[in-house]
Amino acid sequence: MSALKIARNEHGDDVLKVLEPLTRRVTSGQWDVHVDQAQFERLIRGEKAGSLRTYSLLRPSVFAGFKGVLVH
Incomplete structure (x- = not known):
């Protein structure tokens, strides 16, 4: 199943809801x-991993076009 299908979760699958924020x-x-x-x-080898820790950084280009950005 593709990441886009997981992100859409068109049928409201409970398992996909867990993955949805990451895939988005x-x-x-x-x-x-x-x-x-x-x-x-x-995880790829099929071993019991327990969890998969991810880190996401918002790209600075998201703020392009704004005159200024205030971060608290």
């Missing part, structure tokens, strides 16, 4: 998404 960031183009490499490799 991955497919949006506005975020740089990083993952703990060791956890990801265990």
